[in-house]
Amino acid sequence: MKKPFITLEQAQKIIKEHPTPFHIYDEKGIRATARALNSAFSWNKGFHEYFAVKALPNPTILSILHEEGCGLDCSSYTELLLAKALGLNGKDIMFSSNVTPKEDYMLVHELGGIINLDDASDVEIVHDLFDLPETMSLRFNPGGYFAIGNDIMDNPEDAKYGMTKDQLVSSIKKMQEYGVKHFGIHSFLASNTLTNCYYPILAELLFKLIVDLRKETGADIAFVNLSGGIGIPYRPEDEENDICLIGEKVKEAYDKIIVPEGFDLSIYTELGRYMTGPHGALVATAVHEKKIYKDYIGLDACAVNLMRPAMYGAYHHITVLGKEDVPATVKYDVTGGLCENNDKFAIDRLLPKIELGDILYIHDTGAHGFSMGYNYNGKLRSAELLLTESGDVKLIRRAETPEDYFATIQGINGYNI
């Protein structure tokens, strides 16, 4: 059973002030997850989570995570500006980008963040811009398939990210000549994994690589960045990852491979989905019912508010608030109003019978939800709310208005909206 973190009564009260649709986030849940992660890896002295900003780029959430000891993983100029606006700098910023504009490198350098190079050619590009900092990170792509047991998790050979092992070696050597003293190795090989083995297997692969790289280059490799990829149970039948066990299994690999080598290696992560995904929901109202060859429920939210179902066919669980105990006997497609037939939050989903005005709670939108929003069909981005630890609700981003939509348009001076 997936349980909403607000009740119908709470939702009705919130809606009086903040009409649907909106995303709402649960501060208590976010803090608890950050604490569980930090505790699972507390055996590693240098452990540091860099929250993947792209998952939930709201400054209020980012500062909550920073209070819990997390840094930020940025991938663009504007995400760096978010980190800057929050007063972060130095080792609290990881910059994991690709196809990177020069001004992005200039900004991360100004902020003193760690630069995680995606490509070997970036070494010269960055070297031409400024003296390389003492610490640099490199992203690894092992090629081939990435498998856990017999399950192929992903196909790195087809992924645009990272460097080959040979490129890592030559890039490290070149950067040593340029005065870089400490290095980190990063790799992201599978997304939304629902197995406690992903991090341990990735860690083992990277620990071995790091031992090799140290031998081949003599470089001080100071950290490994396991990046993102720990998943969340979107479906009611999915089993939740056990972060404590994941931490223990990574430690086993560390004890086996790194400890005998006699050096310290800090473990970094760049989790997004795992940190905030379950602690967000899109709340919308049923505003239309249509019966043709199927039964459709139309919401006041649409794919611009949550793109994952349309883009990846992703499952998001839906609870009709107040009908948690009513049997799910009616099969619906739950849609938005875009002129796009993939604008469906659910297809052939069994739900309790829905009346117009019912409030639907779409689960697990706390990562890659609001942030993937767009303005297709002139639809506007929703508000974002925070359910604080004390139970109050705070507006942390207002909904867009038509004025926002028109603000960037040129050549319609005097157009009266």
Ligand SMILES: *Cc1c(COP(=O)(O)O)cnc(C)c1O
């Ligand atoms: C997207 C991304 C992450 C976060 O991924 P999740 O699946 O949300 O954990 C971390 N690092 C990099 C480089 C990414 O692109």
